[in-house]
Amino acid sequence: MTTPVLRVRDLRKTFTLHLRDSLRLPVLQGVSLDVAAGECVALVGPSGQGKSTLMKCLHGSYGADSGEVLLARDNGATLDLATATPQEVIQVRRREMAYVSQFLRVVPRVPAIDVVAERRVDADPAANTLDDEAHAAALARARDEARSLFDRLNVPQGLWDLPPATFSGGEQQRVNIARGFIQPATLLLLDEPTASLDATNRRVVVQLIEEAKARGTAVVGIFHDEEVRDAVATRCIHVRHDA
Ligand SMILES: Nc1ncnc2c1ncn2[C@@H]1O[C@H](COP(=O)(O)OP(=O)(O)OP(=O)(O)O)[C@@H](O)[C@H]1O
Numbered sequence: 001m002t003t004p005v006l007r008v009r010d011l012r013k014t015f016t017l018h019l020r021d022s023l024r025l026p027v028l029q030g031v032s033l034d035v036a037a038g039e040c041v042a043l044v045g046p047s048g049q050g051k052s053t054l055m056k057c058l059h060g061s062y063g064a065d066s067g068e069v070l071l072a073r074d075n076g077a078t079l080d081l082a083t084a085t086p087q088e089v090i091q092v093r094r095r096e097m098a099y100v101s102q103f104l105r106v107v108p109r110v111p112a113i114d115v116v117a118e119r120r121v122d123a124d125p126a127a128n129t130l131d132d133e134a135h136a137a138a139l140a141r142a143r144d145e146a147r148s149l150f151d152r153l154n155v156p157q158g159l160w161d162l163p164p165a166t167f168s169g170g171e172q173q174r175v176n177i178a179r180g181f182i183q184p185a186t187l188l189l190l191d192e193p194t195a196s197l198d199a200t201n202r203r204v205v206v207q208l209i210e211e212a213k214a215r216g217t218a219v220v221g222i223f224h225d226e227e228v229r230d231a232v233a234t235r236c237i238h239v240r241h242d243a
């Protein structure tokens, strides 16, 4: 058997609420899971049980009390995201790990097309040289890819060159999805990617996830929409802290 892309071992995470007399809230109490290339694991469980918290630990946004989050890197090394330095986390986020958060957060005034294309440029070694021409060519390629994703996700063409701050919830979510999927990744994390989408666009997202799996990407997702979950998940993991 091949080594899983992601191995989580006995992960524990407690929040300390300083405004409430340092009340301790144990959320993850020994989570272990493996995710192989081409697999999509769905995190399921009632609201407030720790699904998003686990996702943020996988993304390296939250540290843990103990346990490991082991990512198999492209270079054959293994990185423990639970203890990685911020520099290591930034590095794997650039090329190996993509994350679609529930809400779009962007730098103001950047057009939607570049919000997406920049993510692809960051991952392109050809673009990260001092050669201006190579950088311009990489940006042009990335914009083409961004346009084709917008096209598939039915983002109205009139919006492509506008900053997404004033877009509707569903439009912002599709920009966010395009930004996650444009990035080459061995691990793709999806937190409610279809929450504000209509049926047509939900189907597009299902196709995008299937294509990522077929490329060998390991996917971990939270999908409240059971139809989407049934369509894409190869396995479900139950997350609960009050069990
Ligand atoms: N940064 C934080 N500081 C303190 N408590 C937090 C923090 N983030 C989450 N929590 C608490 O941890 C618990 C789990 O939250 P989390 O967002 O992981 O749940 P969830 O399973 O994703 O829920 P939902 O399905 O509603 O999105 C909740 O009780 C929440 O209040």
Ligand SMILES: [Mg+2]
Pocket: 051, 052, 053
């Ligand atoms: Mg959540």
